[in-house]
Amino acid sequence: MRDLLKRLxxxxxxxxxxxxxxxxxxxxxxxxxxxxxxxxxxxxxxHLSYINAGADIIQTNTYAAKKYQLKVxxxxxxFKEINKKAVEIAxxxxxxxxxxxxxxGAIRGLRECELTLDQIVDxxxxxxxxxxxxxxxxxxxxxxxxxxxxxxxVLKAVRPLTSxxxxxxxxxxxxxxxxxxxxVTNSLSVLVNLGADIVGLNCHLGPYHMIKSLKQVPLFAQSxxxxxPNASLLQLTQTTNGSEYRFRRNFTYFEQSAKLxxxxxxxxxxxxxxTTPDHIRAIKKVSEGWHLLNVN
Numbered sequence: 001m002r003d004l005l006k007r008l009x010x011x012x013x014x015x016x017x018x019x020x021x022x023x024x025x026x027x028x029x030x031x032x033x034x035x036x037x038x039x040x041x042x043x044x045x046x047h048l049s050y051i052n053a054g055a056d057i058i059q060t061n062t063y064a065a066k067k068y069q070l071k072v073x074x075x076x077x078x079f080k081e082i083n084k085k086a087v088e089i090a091x092x093x094x095x096x097x098x099x100x101x102x103x104x105g106a107i108r109g110l111r112e113c114e115l116t117l118d119q120i121v122d123x124x125x126x127x128x129x130x131x132x133x134x135x136x137x138x139x140x141x142x143x144x145x146x147x148x149x150x151x152x153x154v155l156k157a158v159r160p161l162t163s164x165x166x167x168x169x170x171x172x173x174x175x176x177x178x179x180x181x182x183x184v185t186n187s188l189s190v191l192v193n194l195g196a197d198i199v200g201l202n203c204h205l206g207p208y209h210m211i212k213s214l215k216q217v218p219l220f221a222q223s224x225x226x227x228x229p230n231a232s233l234l235q236l237t238q239t240t241n242g243s244e245y246r247f248r249r250n251f252t253y254f255e256q257s258a259k260l261x262x263x264x265x266x267x268x269x270x271x272x273x274x275t276t277p278d279h280i281r282a283i284k285k286v287s288e289g290w291h292l293l294n295v296n
Contacts, residue, residue: 008268016047016055018272021274026042034070044089057099057101066102066124067126091136091137094255102140106142125157140158140166143169146178152194156271159195165198171206184214198224205230227266228270230274246248258286
């Protein structure tokens, strides 16, 4: 039986990298989640690329697969089908030797949202119930939560629904400080007390600023730390067609950063926007080196 928390007792686990960036690179510019239905092999190929790079954990392609978000593209009637298919694809790729997390993204963010907080919770619970009903996931990953009120209320509602591990990753606008000005330590402590098994950071910031943010965070007795940094901060790059924003592809830097994250007590490391299988491969080197050092 796969037991994510049991593995974290002894190992540094490696998660996957960006899904949206990879799909966008394949030419998809609309609803990433509907790709589960229209082109499942492409989604599976991305999952497999991360597994082959050394990921122990992959996440379902369901980040924005709530009815409210799918409605923008006219796919709200496919809500259950999209979520179920995402789990099916991920489980097939992962087999029985890798973990699959059901991914749920925030609704509130840097832009205003017309839904009330209670409506957001209802939307989230509906998605969680579909993911849990598959009986094929090993945990839930809540990610990119800028609004602490949203993730706290969501966690209170979801925790009684399952005994599976719950990961809550918040996002910061600047190192060490949340969108509403709270210290990251206080924010993560609240989530631990509400029942999150793994707490951490993802998106918006690159490795450097996440390392800086975690220097003030203690190791929690009942929860583990996770980090999914972006490949870097976006840079304006000159191209043959003019200029565009791109992530740097410095894999050695990502490997060095992973070592520093482990030193800060992080047990689960993956990647967010701009990360590729090469970034995950770099993290895996650190994970394997740590394991060899600690079993001898």
